[in-house]
Amino acid sequence: MAHDNVDLLVIGGGANGAGIARDAAGRGLSVLLAERGDLGGATSSASSKLVHGGLRYLEHYEFRLVREALGEREVLLRLAPHIVWPMRFVLPHVEGMRPRWMLRAGLFLYDNLARRVTLPASQALDFRAHPWGGPLNGQSRHGFAYSDAWVEDARLVILNARDAAARGATILVRTAFTGATRDAEGWTATLREENGQERVVRARAIANAAGPWVMEALGETGVTTKDRIRLVRGSHIVVPALYEGDQAYILQNDDRRVVFVIPYEGRFTLIGTTDVPHDPASGPPRCTPEEAAYLCRAVSRQFRRPVTPEDIVWSYSGVRPLHDDGAENPSAVTRDYVLKMDRPAGRGGAPLLSVFGGKITTYRRLAEDAAGQIAAALGHGGGAWTAGATLPGGDLGGLSSEAFLAEAERRYPFLPPPQLRRLFHCYGGELDAVLGHAGSLADLGRDLGGGITERELAWMMREEWVRAPEDALWRRTKRGLHMTEAERRNFAQAFPEVRQAA
Template identity: 80%
Template sequence: MRDAVDLLVIGGGINGAGIARDAAGRGLSVMLVERGDLGGATSSSSSKLVHGGLRYLEHREFRLVREALAEREVLLRLAPHIVWPMRFVLPHVPDMRSRWMLRAGLFLYDHLAKRVTLPGSEALNFRNHPWGAPLNGAASHGFAYSDAWIEDSRMVVLNARDAALRGAEIRVRTSFAGASRDAQGWTATLTGPEGRTETVRARAIANAAGPWVMQALDGAGIPAPDRIRLVRGSHIIVPRLYEGDQAYILQNHDRRVVFVIPYEGRFTLIGTTDVPHDPASGPPRCTDEEATYLCDAVSRQFRRAVSPRDIVWTYSGVRPLHDDGAENPSAVTRDYVLKLDRSAAPMLSVFGGKITTFRRLAEDAATQLCAALGKGGRPWTAGSTLPGGDLGGLTPAQYLSEAGRRFPFLDAATLGRLFRCYGAELDAVLDHARSAAALGRDLGGGITERELAWMVDKEWVRSADDALWRRSKRGLHMSQGERLSFAEAFTVASHAA
C-alpha cells in the first residue's frame, strides 16, 4: 500500500477539482479520483454562465445571489481567457411580469454586490435599439444587464491543472469502489482504467461525486446526512439566429426563463429545462418534449422561428440539487450544503451548488477539512489566477494583439480560439512555434498534433471525445466523418505516445 495522503477527493467535476486545488494550495497531500473524464458529466453540461441568478430573487435567495455576484467578479479576474462579460437582453412581456417588478429586480441585481468590471442595467426601446431587431415585436420594450460567460469544462481542467502543479495527484478513469475507516484514517479501494484495483490510505475524504454523492456515502458505510434531487437540464444548439454578441433571457409562459446565447461563432445555444431525472432511465438526454419546449420558447418571441429540425446538437446534464423540499424543480435552491462526518476519520460531502460559486464552496470545504485534520492553511484562491489567467496586466484584446505578432502564421479565428482555451499558456501550448508546419498535422477541427499532445500530456485527455467535446468544442464544427477520422488519428497518436 502506498503512503497515505491527507485528502482523497471523490469526483472530478468542478467542485472536486476546486476542492483539490484549494487543499493542495494549503499544503495538504491530495489525490483526486474521477471515474470518467474531468468535467465529464454535470460540469460540462451547464448553460455556460457565471451569473448571480436573476430569477432566484423571486425566491428571496438574496444571500445566494449576493455571493454569486461577488464570485462573478472574482472569476472574471482569475481566468479572463475562459470567463468574459456578456450583455443580456430581457424583453418585457406585460402578462408575465410587470415592468416595475423587472426594474426592482435589476436594481437589486446591480447593487447586491460591488460591480468592478461590468456595467449596470438599462432600459431599452426595441423600436429604435438594434437589439430589438431579432425579436418579433411582441415586446416593444425591455432591459439589458450584465453577467458573464464561462467555458465550464475548461474551468474544471484548469482547477485540476493548478492542483497538480501544487502537488495533487489527478486520476481519471479511476472509480471509488468503497472505503472503511478507523481513528487514523480511511482505507479506500479504487478501480483503475483497466479494472485493476488499488488500496490507498487517506486521512480524510471529500465526497464531491455530484449526482453520485449518495452512492459514495453508501460505499463508505455512512448514513446519508441529507438528500439531493436530480434535475435534468437540457440544451439545444441551432445555427446562429442573429448577429451580435448579446444574449437574450426570455420569460416563458410557465414563469421559467430560457437563455438564447451566441455559441462558438456559428451557432446559438438555447436552454435550459428543469425536469426531474430518474437515474434508472440511463444517462441524461434531451427528450423530444424538452427540445420542443425550448424551440417554442424562442419561436414565441423571435422573428425567426425555431423547430426541432434546426437542431444540430443537444446536451443534457443532471444537477444534483440540495433537496430543500420545494415542489417545483425550478424553485429548488441552487445553494450548496456541506456535511462533515467526524465520528472517526473525517468525510465531507457536498450537496448541491452551482458553477458560479464553486470556488467559495471549495474554500469552505478546505477550511473545514483542514480544521478536522488539525492542519493550518488560510483561504488563498480568491487572489491567485488559474493557469493561463495571468495576462501580465494586459486586457484580453491587448494580449491577443501581442500574440498575433508572435504567431503571424495563425489566422485571427484560430488564434482567438486558442487564446480562449489557453490564455497566457498559449506560447507553451504551441511550443514557441515559428511556423504552421511546426505545429504538425491538422487532425480535424483545427486541432493540430502539437495541441493534442498538450491535451494528452497536461490535461488528462484519454479519448477523442475528451478532446472534441470537453477540452474544446471542435466536434461541433466537424462532420460525423471528420469526427471518426479524428478518433482514428487520436488512437494512432496515443499509441505512439
C-alpha cells in the first residue's frame, strides 16, 4: 500500500483540477492530483472548444463574468498559441428576433468591456456583398462579425497537468478518491488505483474539483453544505463541412438560445450546443435524438444547405456542473464559479475547498483564486504567477504561429503540411522533442492510423498519461474522427505493443 504526504490533495483532473494543481505547485506546495478516469475525460473534453467572453451572458447582466472571461481570452492566446487561436464569428440578424440595434450595442460592450490586444473589433456586414453570407439561405441580409478564440480543450487540461508535474506535482490517473477523514493536523484520504490497490494520502488540505461529482466527493469527506449544483447537459454534433472558410457562425434560435456552427478538424463542421437538465441516474451523457434534431433544425433554418440527423458522423455530450442560483431556465443559470472553503473554527482546522460551476475560459482565474485561498489557509507564501507563464509548447521562441510552422516545414520537409500543422497544434514549441529530430517518415515508426506514428503515441504514453486507445484518439487528438472503424480496431490492437516499448 502506497503512502503519500503532501500539502494539497486535488480531487478531479479536469481543467479546474489540473489548473489548481499547476498553480499550487508553482507556489511551492507539494501536490497530488487524483483523477478517477482520464485527464479531461468528462466535461473538460466535451465543451464547444471556445475561449470566449460569452456574448449572450450580457443579456443576463453578467458583466463581471464577461469582463473576466474577455480578459482571460487574451491571457490564454498569449500562454498557449498552439492550442488557442483567434476565430472570427458571423452573427446574422434575423427579423423578429433580437433587433439590430441590440446586437450592435451588445457587440460594442463586448469590444470594450476588457482591453483587446490581439483581436479586431466587431464590424457590420452586408451579406448581399460579403462572401460570409454565401453559406446562409438569404433570409438574413445583414449581420455582424466579431472575434473570440478556439481552444483544444482536452489538450489544455493535459498541458496544465504536465506543467504541474514539471513543478513537482504527482498526477495519478484512473485513481478514484474513496474517502477522507479530518483531524487537527490535516486529512487522511484513501484512493483506489485501477488495479484495485489502495493508496493512502496524508494531506494538509483538499481541493474538491470533481466537477459533476463535486457533491459525491464532498459526501466522502463527511462535510455538509447548503450549496447545490445543477447538472446541465450540452450536446454537440459533427457533420461533413457545410462551407469553406475559417469563419464560424453564431445563430439566434427561436427559443432565444444561440447555436454555434464552427469549422472542425479541416473536414467537418461542429454544431452545438444544447442546455438540457441531466439526470445522473440516466447514465453517462449522450446526445439524444431530440437534441440532435434540435441542432439540425437550428442550422437548417438559416443555412443554404440543410442538415439532417443522417448527416451526423459523430456526436458528444458533456455535463456542466453549474452552481444552482435558482434560475428556472437552464440557459439562464450562471456560468460563474463559486469557491467554498470549509475549515472548522479554532486552531489547526484542515481546509477543504470545493469548486462549484465555472467555464473553461476562466479556469486559470478560478485556479489562481483557489490556490491563493488554500495557500493562505496553510500559512504558505507565494503569490499569483500563472498569468505570465506559458504552458508547455506555448513558447515559440518569439515567432508567430505561422512563422514557427514555416520554420518547422524547413526542418521536416518529409512531413505532409496537414500532418505537420496538426502536430504543431498539439505540441507547439515542443515539436522537436516529440519528433526527436527525425530525418524521415521512417524514423517516426509505423503510421498506426490517422497519422499517429509510433513515436507520437510513445510520447503521449510517456508524457501525457495515455493509458487506453481512446485517450489518444479522442482526447489528446481527434484522429479517431478521421479513421474508419476498422482502422480504430487496428490502432487498438497495436496499442499494447507500443505501450510496452514506451
